[in-house]
Amino acid sequence: MKRILFIDFCNYKDYQIGGHLSFAKSLMSAFGNQLSLIGITTDKNDPLGKWIKKEIDGSEYDFFALARYNKLKTKHFIPDRISCILLLRYFKKKILKMNFQNVFVQRPEVLPAIKEFGYKNICYCFPGTENALKTSKYWFGRYGASWFDKLFFSSLKDVRLILASADENAILSLVQRSNGRLTRQSIIKFPTRINTDIYKPIDKNVAREKLGIPITKKVVITVGRLSWLKGWKLMIDSFVLFEKKVPGCLFYFVGDGEDLNKINEYIDLNHLKGKVLMIGSKTAAEISLYLNASDLFVMGSFKEGWSTSLMEAVACWLPACVTNFSAASDIIQVGVNGYIEEKWDMNEFANLMLKAFALKINEVDVSRYAISNMKADILHDWVLY
8 A cells, every 4th residue: 555644734633714624624534544643632531643543434544743732722822823833843863764755645734844854746726815824814924924825835845746725716826826826727627525424415404403503493504613713703793784684593513623712702892692503613514413403504705715614514404695705606606506705895795694594405416525525526636565
């Protein structure tokens, strides 16, 4: 079996919540323990800086923990991107005790960190095409954006295959931003994958009975990281307007993140307690239940790659109202399975929520986004050593 080293900064199970973790879990589902993993741990029993055998979701992996994090903290004194670079370089000799040639990376900070590791066959997947520091949760992040771009793009010369989970316009913008270091031909468009064995339509009454949600209620839902970048204020303000037309409905936020306290304060300030409900992080099976129990999915993101959360909602045949982020127009057929709001305007978003709410979806084919096809699609273009 040709081994693949996957380097990330998550625990590959339930931390840190977001698109990187979702993609990591998809890759693990597709390749199984053909992967060896470098990441972080939230388990007090895992040693740091040492290769071990670790069971994750029923499979055993070669695993190397760079750091131990507390699940309750989503923001740290030293930004994760800086920690990732420093720790990879610090543990270089110990990491290289395991010999790998095939390496998969999806975080831009990892590439410059492993520049001198000697890996010959790197596949890099852009989870989104924006400069990560421009949307950093740290106020000082944007000041290093230009420097980071130069560092990152110079590291791409060591990459054998480049994938991008983004739409065509986003990929073209990336090529332009690279100042000649990338061409459109050098990037393969690679949509996010979902587990269609989990994310599929089930009877709404059954889902609501399992979750204890009254059949009489109308339910709006969003899933993802609790961050300003995901447009939580736009979604709440739009829901307030929507609720005037659909009285007594509920709005569920599924997920966790650095803005949890801010959102709770905003809910209290606007007297929305009992209407807007923060239900925290959930397993994939639980998220599928909540999606199937809902009447409308919303996303107010300012930036996205190829949204896994939106794909999961669509796979459950749930109508959606979203902002015009990357790949939204690839996933949403306007007037068929949802609507796309162009201006991040709460009045327009609320109006489109009403239109999406009225849609009746009988079937959606998401087979091309299934995890079952992921391994073959990657290996079609990436020849392993």
